[in-house]
Amino acid sequence: MQFKDYYDVMGVARGASQDEIKRAYRKLARKYHPDVSKEKDAEEKFKELQEAYEVLKDPEKRAAYDQLGANFRQGQEFRPPPDWGKGFEFSRGGAGPGGGFSDFFSELFGARSPFGGAQPGGGHGARGFAAAGQDHVARVEIDLEDAFRGGTRTIDLRAPEMTADGHVLVKPRTLRVSIPAGVVDGQQIRLAGQGSPGVGGGPTGDLYLEVNIRPHPTFQLDGRDVSVTLPVAPWEAALGETVSAPTLGGPVDMKLPAGARAGQKLRLRGRGLPGATPGDQYVVLKIVLPPDSPRAREIFEQMKREVPFDPRAGLAR
Amino acid sequence: MTNIDWILEGEMLDESVWYAFADFCAVLRAERPWVLELVEIGLLEPHGAAPEAWRFAARDLLRARTTARLVNDLGVNLAGAGVILDLLEERRELIARLERIERLIED
Numbered sequence: 001m002q003f004k005d006y007y008d009v010m011g012v013a014r015g016a017s018q019d020e021i022k023r024a025y026r027k028l029a030r031k032y033h034p035d036v037s038k039e040k041d042a043e044e045k046f047k048e049l050q051e052a053y054e055v056l057k058d059p060e061k062r063a064a065y066d067q068l069g070a071n072f073r074q075g076q077e078f079r080p081p082p083d084w085g086k087g088f089e090f091s092r093g094g095a096g097p098g099g100g101f102s103d104f105f106s107e108l109f110g111a112r113s114p115f116g117g118a119q120p121g122g123g124h125g126a127r128g129f130a131a132a133g134q135d136h137v138a139r140v141e142i143d144l145e146d147a148f149r150g151g152t153r154t155i156d157l158r159a160p161e162m163t164a165d166g167h168v169l170v171k172p173r174t175l176r177v178s179i180p181a182g183v184v185d186g187q188q189i190r191l192a193g194q195g196s197p198g199v200g201g202g203p204t205g206d207l208y209l210e211v212n213i214r215p216h217p218t219f220q221l222d223g224r225d226v227s228v229t230l231p232v233a234p235w236e237a238a239l240g241e242t243v244s245a246p247t248l249g250g251p252v253d254m255k256l257p258a259g260a261r262a263g264q265k266l267r268l269r270g271r272g273l274p275g276a277t278p279g280d281q282y283v284v285l286k287i288v289l290p291p292d293s294p295r296a297r298e299i300f301e302q303m304k305r306e307v308p309f310d311p312r313a314g315l316a317r
Numbered sequence: 318m319t320n321i322d323w324i325l326e327g328e329m330l331d332e333s334v335w336y337a338f339a340d341f342c343a344v345l346r347a348e349r350p351w352v353l354e355l356v357e358i359g360l361l362e363p364h365g366a367a368p369e370a371w372r373f374a375a376r377d378l379l380r381a382r383t384t385a386r387l388v389n390d391l392g393v394n395l396a397g398a399g400v401i402l403d404l405l406e407e408r409r410e411l412i413a414r415l416e417r418i419e420r421l422i423e424d
Contacts, residue, residue: 029391035383035405050390132346135382152324176324182331186409188379189327190344203346208382209327220420222413229421276333284421 003078004104006052006065014070018057025053034137043137051101054109061109080107103170133196133205140209142179144216144226148248148273150181155209177209182275184223185213218246224279225272227265231288232256245283247271254283262287330375338363341373345381355381360399 007014010024032039032046039045055061064084072078107113140153157173175194183189188208195205219226230245240258244251247268254268264285272279290296328334336344341363342352353368355361361381363371380402387398 026391033387033390035386036401046390178324178326180329183329184331185413188330188375190330191325191327194325206344207327215416220417222417227417275331 001078001103001107003068003072003074003076004048004051004102005072005074006055008074009048009052010056012056014066018059021053021056025049025057047101051105054101055105065108078104084108084113132202133198135205135208136195137208137210139212140177140179141212141214142183144213144219144221144248146179147183147185147211147213148181150183151179153177153179157207175207179211182224182273182278183211183213184273184275185211185221187211219248221273224275224277225282226279227282227284229286230283231286232260233290234287237261237285237287247281248273256285260285330378332374334375334378335364335372336378338368338371338373341371341378341381344378345385347381347385352381354395355384358395358399360384360395360402 007016010021010028012020012024016024028049029046031037032042032049034043034046037046055065068081101110136157138155138157140155142151142153146153153176155175155177157175158170175191177189177191179189188210191207191209193204194207197204213221219228226248228246230243232241232243235241236243237256237260238258240256240260242253242255245254245268249271252268252271254266256266257264260266262285266283266285268281268283270278271281338349338352342349345352352361356363356371361373361377363373363377365371383402383405384395384398387393387401388395393401
């Protein structure tokens with residue numbers, strides 16, 4: 001297993017006071033807490049931080065950890081000394097979370113270590129929560145087409161697993177998950193029993209999968225509604241022609257109202273993402289001129305002469 | 318354990334999902350008094366008059382889970398967690414709105 005330099009993780013000196021450690025935790029927790037952080041790897045960073053703080057905030061664990069010496073470096077290959085934990089008085093039951101922490105932590109401070117107590121579920125620690133395994137949160141990115149039609153996604157996770165002799169190994173795990181049609185951006189899917197195993201017979205945690213939909217070059221999403229900007233020729237808008245508009249389910253013919261304006265929003269009911277209440281599609285018209293050509297110029301010149309029109313008549317002068 | 322051989326079907330936490338009080342506590346693995354407290358301070362807003370008739374939405378589940386994390390990880394009290402939850406929701410909505418407007422301007 002690899003050595004974890006908890007002081008390095010927390011960005012404090014080895015001689016830091018308990019107060020300094022607490023302050024460092026508060027500062028970094030604000031930066032990396034997955035619920036509020038904008039950092040990409042916040043989840044992992046926060047877990048590392050929690051693990052480091054779990055050891056350094058507890059004077060007994062910190063003293064034992066310090067005995068390992070300052071010679072080890074982050075990531076260095078490490079085996080716990082055979083006399084690990086000897087000569088310390090422990091307050092039993094103080095074992096920290098097993099689920100989600102590194103095997104380095106589990107080996108030195110986990111349930112089977114001299115610091116581990118028989119008390120199960122030290123992990124969650126939340127007031128009012130039973131001794132269940134930790135819930136996990138994973139994110140998955142899908143294309144808008146998959147959100148419309150549904151599909152399956154393969155997700156790679158790293159999950160701690162208890163071996164027969166009580167050690168914890170972080171094992172990669174692959175799940176295939178069905179993504180139902182009509183999932184919206186930011187939607188969560190709960191996979192019961194796919195989190196960390198419970199402690200002391202507690203139930204297994206759940207996996208919450210957060211679905212993010214990648215931006216699409218044509219369609220924009222607003223919940224289950226989609227909108228698309230549709231370029232139309234001036235005469236299509238003026239005459240109210242029938243034009244082809246893209247929708248998630250394929251192109252549809254759409255009759256424009258005669259005299260349609262640029263920026264006008266037309267609704268195609270029920271053409272958004274499917275669901276109990278299916279979303280609508282909004283088509284925003286964008287009037288584009290034909291490419292410059294002698295013939296086009298000729299016709300515009302003719303309109304200029306023959307069509308009395310002041311587009312700025314309504315402006316204050 | 319590899320589950321690659323079969324496809325897992327999850328529960329989509331959308332507006333069609335409702336939990337009775339007991340089920341809500343079970344999914345959260347929380348005790349009743351804790352959930353009651355969250356309702357009392359308005360952090361969760363179940364439909365229905367009495368606890369026996371309460372129905373919690375998926376949004377309540379996500380709010381309760383985030384609250385538990387904020388309280389455990391950051392030592393925030395429940396009132397503070399409520400403020401953070403509301404601000405996070407507002408931020409999410411504003412970011413989504415901003416992205417839509419930016420796209421419109423680009424078009």
